[in-house]
Amino acid sequence: MTRAFAGGYNEEVSCRLVLLRHGESIWNRENLFTGWVDVDLSERGKEEALRAGERLREAGFRFDEAYTSVLKRSIRTLWIVLDALDQMWIPTVCAWQLNERHYGALQGLNKKEMARKYGEEQVLLWRRSYDVRPPQLSPDDPAHPRHDPRYSSVPAGSLPTGESLEDTLARVIPYWRGEIAPRIRAGKRLIVAAHGNSLRALVKYLDGMSEEEIVKLNIPTGIPLLYELDSELRPIGRRYLASDEEVARAAANVVAQGQAG
Numbered sequence: 001m002t003r004a005f006a007g008g009y010n011e012e013v014s015c016r017l018v019l020l021r022h023g024e025s026i027w028n029r030e031n032l033f034t035g036w037v038d039v040d041l042s043e044r045g046k047e048e049a050l051r052a053g054e055r056l057r058e059a060g061f062r063f064d065e066a067y068t069s070v071l072k073r074s075i076r077t078l079w080i081v082l083d084a085l086d087q088m089w090i091p092t093v094c095a096w097q098l099n100e101r102h103y104g105a106l107q108g109l110n111k112k113e114m115a116r117k118y119g120e121e122q123v124l125l126w127r128r129s130y131d132v133r134p135p136q137l138s139p140d141d142p143a144h145p146r147h148d149p150r151y152s153s154v155p156a157g158s159l160p161t162g163e164s165l166e167d168t169l170a171r172v173i174p175y176w177r178g179e180i181a182p183r184i185r186a187g188k189r190l191i192v193a194a195h196g197n198s199l200r201a202l203v204k205y206l207d208g209m210s211e212e213e214i215v216k217l218n219i220p221t222g223i224p225l226l227y228e229l230d231s232e233l234r235p236i237g238r239r240y241l242a243s244d245e246e247v248a249r250a251a252a253n254v255v256a257q258g259q260a261g
């Protein structure tokens with residue numbers, strides 16, 4: 001796994017990348033499976049996004065371009081961060097491939113209630129395993145993404161009805177390779193504001209994590225994750241822009257969302 005790097009930057013590093021999970025959403029607050037449902041940030045989520053922007057500003061970060069999903073919790077997080085940096089003008093791409101994992105028929109259901117009904121182990125499998133899919137959304141369901149104009153240019157066969165992390169990775173990584181990585185190679189400093197599981201997919205790929213290791217990775221809301229990459233875009237190190245205690249506490253809160261108690 002990629003080692004953590006501490007303190008100041010190594011001048012030999014070719015490029016840096018910042019990944020950021022959106023701030024707390026209204027459905028995070030209510031502990032509901034969200035996936036592709038377009039829920040906004042809670043007030044706390046907006047504060048987390050502002051804090052992320054301030055941390056980046058205080059650490060001297062500037063960006064050339066930004067990437068986010070087509071879901072407003074990530075888009076608004078990015079806006080708040082770029083506003084804090086006074087960089088709202090930089091080119092920004094909204095890509096459906098960076099969306100949260102599609103949580104299928106679980107979307108809108110309470111995670112703790114599901115843990116009480118089906119057991120914590122089942123909920124852990126749905127939330128964190130690599131290849132277990134959630135129950136699928138019916139193609140006739142009005143919530144099917146084919147009814148949503150923002151996906152009108154996406155080939156019907158690519159629209160998910162419930163994704164495993166493996167399925168999520170199968171859309172995130174081609175997008176990384178085809179769109180994001182070339183921009184980094186061109187010398188651009190990028191921020192990617194996305195979601196817990198689309199970022200887990202990217203971290204798994206970048207860090208070469210195994211299917212067992214990825215089960216344990218919980219990405220907190222609103223804390224920038226900094227990568228140093230070599231010229232081949234292999235990670236040299238990564239760390240959160242927050243204390244270890246704060247990250248551990250926030251990650252433990254994410255874990256607890258799927259526990260019955």
Ligand SMILES: O=C(O)[C@H](O)COP(=O)(O)O
Binds near residue numbers: 034035036127196197
């Ligand atoms: O879609 C969701 O419910 C959350 O954004 C991520 O959920 P998880 O932490 O349960 O995977």
